[in-house]
Amino acid sequence: MNAKWWQRGIFYQVYPRSFQDTNGNGIGDLEGIRERLDYLVELGIDAIWISPIYPSPMADHGYDVSDYCGIDPVFGDFATFDRLVEDIHAHGLKLVLDFVPNHTSNQHPWFLESSSSCDNPKRDWYIWRDPAPDGGPPNNWVSYFSGSGWEFHEPTGQYYYHAYLKEQPDLNWRNPEVREEMHNVLRFWMKRGVDGFRVDVIWHLIKDALFRDDPPNPDYKPGDPENNRLIQAYSADQPEVHPVIAGLRRVVDEYPDRVLIGEIYLPVSRLVTYYGEDLGGANLPFNFQLIGAGGHAKDLSKIIMDYEAALPPGGWPNWVLGNHDQPRIASRIGPEFAPLAGMLLLTLRGTPTMYYGDELGMEDVPIPKRATQDPWEINEPGIGVSRDPERTPMQWDASPNAGFTTGTPWLPVSPDYAQRNVATLDADPRSMLTLHRRLIELRRSHPALEMGSYRTVSDEDEVLVYLRELDEQRVLVVLNLSREARTFTLPEEMSAARALLSTRLDDPDRSGPEIRLRVHEGIILEIE
Structure with a gap:
């Protein structure tokens, strides 16, 4: 009963450019989020995570920040932001902002100063190095967005490092002045009522002090993204990053009831180190292990159990199935399996994070x-790295542009919007949206699903079965991951069971001991 709100809560990511446009320019805005709060309350989520809204040249759609303490006019202004914060809290929700501390825009005043001369006081705020003896880059580090991670700056004769676009120079987090300035950014937003932060690429903040070459990746294949060519042994995930994150956590803890979330794409053994010493790191190091998982019961069971086993004492788990950088769930695993994925996400132990539109079963949209x-x-056309397909406008109704905008949307709306939209699915008692609302409602009414323990009961015959238990309450989740009907026989100690919910949203009057599962069906049962 003493759990934090971010342990009990469900997070919902809003990509603001694509959620709701209110001024007809085709780009979503803060007022649009405010106008759609009733929908989010009815859905049942607890916290809204908003992707970057800071002033930006938009080279990477807001992840190139030119002012950490401002609002880009495309999204609104501080008056709109303050109204949004007030209304979010009035609706009983929390607000989490994206924080992008690894790099700035090359138009940020800090970088303009840093690049003005080699002896500028802010020179060391970024990562500058002399050329290699042959005049080339200082080492072999590559950019995530193709090419060398180093950009030569002719006026000062040095290279600066950028893990992403050349327009996104990396800050030097070994510099205490940078740390203090960024700590003040966190304080600025928390004073305005922000309840926490999702920290972008948090595992990148510190690089190898000796700037050693990254080793080649033996699994790299022609046609893979260039950033897979090397193993990031030195350009990311350095031991010195953990005191940096502990510093961020101390600042967040200056304000009551706040949360620090870290974006971390690492194997689970490395991921869990980001909870920090004595849990003084990120409250929730984002766990993306399910995103790349196959659909086999044994594979999923192993992922879940390996993660549970790796958690440090007191570390709270979390699960993510989709976000603005990954193909949508329904496209990744198939629309027929998407309801099972929703049931999995909302019944595992730990904090779930949903991505806008996944509750509708939205799919990737082909982008001309x-x-x-x-x-x-x-930068790397033709190899399938575009993230545009999963960032298309939210589908609200069957009116032009799915009710997202009266103008021309910044990305095309899905061709299926007339059938797959909030208004249509809201009226369908067996829709994907209805299923998510029922799942969240069930999670709320059963403490075992919110805070209970986890135990795998079976992963045989492509049926994943697990038990959530708290005090005297036991809830069993049974997921048929095969493409055929299956029967699962309840263990003897669970023979008395009452079905609570099926992904089919029809009468789940199945009490055991044999639970018959239709193709692609999941069932939640209460053990009596």
């Missing part, structure tokens, strides 16, 4: 070359 917005796709 002429409409491409993602700089990664522009």
Whole structure:
């Protein structure tokens, strides 16, 4: 009963450019989020995570920040932001902002000063190095968005490092002045009522002090993204990053009831170290292990159990199945399996994070070359790295542009919007949206699903079965991951069971001991 709100809560990611446009310019805005709060309350989520809204040249759609303490006019202004914060809290929700501390825009005043001369006081705020003896880059580090991670700056004769676009120079987090300035950024937003932060690429903040070459990746294949060519042994995930994160956590803890979330794409053994010493790191190091998982019961069971076993004492688990950088769930695993994925996400132990539109079963939208917005796709065309397909506008109703905008949307709306939208699915008692609302309602009414323990009961015959238990309450989740009907026989100690919910949203009057599962069906049962 003493759990934090971020342990009990459900997070919902809003990509603001694509959620709701209110001024007809085709780009979503803060007022649009405010106008849709009733929908989020009815869905049942607890916290809204908003992707970057800071002033930006938009080379990477807001992840190139030119002012950490401002609002980009495309999204609104501080008056709108303050109204949004007030209304979010009035609705009983929390607000989490994206924080992008690894790099700034090259138009940020800090970088303009840093690049003005080698002896500028802010020179050491970024990562500058002399050329190699042959005049080339200082080492072999590559950019996530293709090419060398080093950009030569002719006026000062040195290279600066950028893990992403050349327009996104990396800050030097070994510099205490940088740390203090960024700590003050966190304080600025928390004073305005922000309840926490999702920290972008938190495992990148510290690089190898000796700038050693990254080793080649033996698994790299022609046609893979260039950033897979090397293993990031020295350009990321350095031991010295953990005191840096502990510093961020201390600042967040200066304000009551706040949360620090870290974006971390690492194997689970490395991921869990980001909880920090004595849990003084990120409250929730984002766990993406399910995103790349196959659909086999044994594979999923192993992922879940390995993660549970790796958690440090007191570390709270979390699960993510989709976000703005990954293909949508329904496209990744198939629309027929998407309801099972929703049931899995909302019944595992730990904090779930949903991505806008996944509750509708939205799929990736093919983007014509002429409409491409993602700089990664522009830099590496033709190999399938575009993130535009999963960032398309939210589908609200069957009116033009799905009710997202009265103008021309910044990305094309899905062709299926007339059938797959909030208004239509809201009226369908067996829709994907209805299922998510029922799942969240069930989670709320059963403490075992919110805070209970986890135990795998079976992963045989492509049926994943697990038990959530708290005090006297026991809830069993049974997921048929095969493409055929299956029967699961309850263990003897669970023979008395009452079905609570099926992904089919029809009468789940199945009490055992044999639980018959239709193709692609999941069932939640209460053990009596």
